[in-house]
Amino acid sequence: MNYPVIVDVTLRQGIADPEGATIERALPALGFTGVTHMRAGKSFRMDIEAPDEASALEKATALAERLLSNPVIENATARSGTKG
Amino acid sequence: MKHIGVVVFPGSNCEYDALAAMGVLGAQADFIWHSETDISGYDGVILPGGFAHGDYLRPGALARFSPVMTAVAEFANSGGAVLGICNGFQVLTEAGLLPGALQKNRGLTFLCQPTTLIVESTKSVLTRGATIGQELIVPINHFSGAYTCDDATYRALEENDQIALRYKENPNGSRGDIAGVANVGGNVVGLMPHPERAMSNLLGGADGRVLLEGFVNAPVGAR
Numbered sequence: 001m002n003y004p005v006i007v008d009v010t011l012r013q014g015i016a017d018p019e020g021a022t023i024e025r026a027l028p029a030l031g032f033t034g035v036t037h038m039r040a041g042k043s044f045r046m047d048i049e050a051p052d053e054a055s056a057l058e059k060a061t062a063l064a065e066r067l068l069s070n071p072v073i074e075n076a077t078a079r080s081g082t083k084g
Numbered sequence: 085m086k087h088i089g090v091v092v093f094p095g096s097n098c099e100y101d102a103l104a105a106m107g108v109l110g111a112q113a114d115f116i117w118h119s120e121t122d123i124s125g126y127d128g129v130i131l132p133g134g135f136a137h138g139d140y141l142r143p144g145a146l147a148r149f150s151p152v153m154t155a156v157a158e159f160a161n162s163g164g165a166v167l168g169i170c171n172g173f174q175v176l177t178e179a180g181l182l183p184g185a186l187q188k189n190r191g192l193t194f195l196c197q198p199t200t201l202i203v204e205s206t207k208s209v210l211t212r213g214a215t216i217g218q219e220l221i222v223p224i225n226h227f228s229g230a231y232t233c234d235d236a237t238y239r240a241l242e243e244n245d246q247i248a249l250r251y252k253e254n255p256n257g258s259r260g261d262i263a264g265v266a267n268v269g270g271n272v273v274g275l276m277p278h279p280e281r282a283m284s285n286l287l288g289g290a291d292g293r294v295l296l297e298g299f300v301n302a303p304v305g306a307r
Binding site: 014015016018019022067068070072073 | 141142145149177178184185187188189190191192230232233234257
């Protein structure tokens with residue numbers, strides 16, 4: 001069976017995030033105040049063929065650690081997605 | 085005559101500059117297409133600048149899985165001289181052959197300008213012909229050149245004399261003003277600036293020469 005999975009890749013705590021900081025600085029000029037701790041990241045959507053959801057997530061975590069993220073600076077987490 | 089291989093990934097764009105620089109220094113240089121699995125016979129290997137595999141995902145993230153990288157890793161682990169310039173540096177960090185990572189520049193701007201480098205260590209194959217404290221003007225040309233590593237790695241870099249070059253004025257937010265690092269053995273080295281673009285006074289400066297000369301003439305298999 002195919003399980004939809006989403007992998008979120010974010011910069012590790014303590015790693016500078018110039019993209020997130022720039023977005024945060026732009027917000028007040030657009031009238032959005034009170035927004036802090038903005039962090040930019042990436043998300044990947046995929047379908048994974050597996051016997052059950054747990055093994056699909058396990059496979060997603062493994063491929064996220066091997067390719068989708070650079071563990072030196074990034075964290076990756078896999079979660080269930082929705083079909084479509 | 086020294087025989088240097090210049091690895092070409094789909095999307096590399098500084099391979100001809102690297103090849104020409106090797107020629108100026110009297111070395112024989114050939115391109116190595118990224119699908120090659122045998123790189124025997126070379127005295128040194130250069131991973132040039134560019135956008136290997138389009139820099140998709142992250143710079144170097146896909147290039148590290150190119151077939152040639154297994155051979156490059158074996159060559160490096162047996163003491164062979166390996167130099168990553170700009171995108172090549174990013175590939176070497178992604179491949180785990182050099183510590184740390186390269187992040188987007190502070191300020192999110194693509195930087196293309198001359199920078200003044202300070203030689204911090206002469207232990208690496210790249211800086212072996214230079215003198216500590218020597219200042220070299222070498223251009224940078226990158227978007228993701230901010231060197232990043234955790235505290236433990238940074239301490240290890242300093243303790244093992246692995247910081248080859250620092251920027252005199254930090255252009256991109258690199259930790260510790262780092263412009264280039266080597267592995268513990270000194271035979272694998274990466275830097276964001278482009279020494280192959282600083283090979284002639286007619287073309288703006290020849291300060292890259294002392295670096296590449298040292299690399300070309302590094303003892304074969306020396307650790």
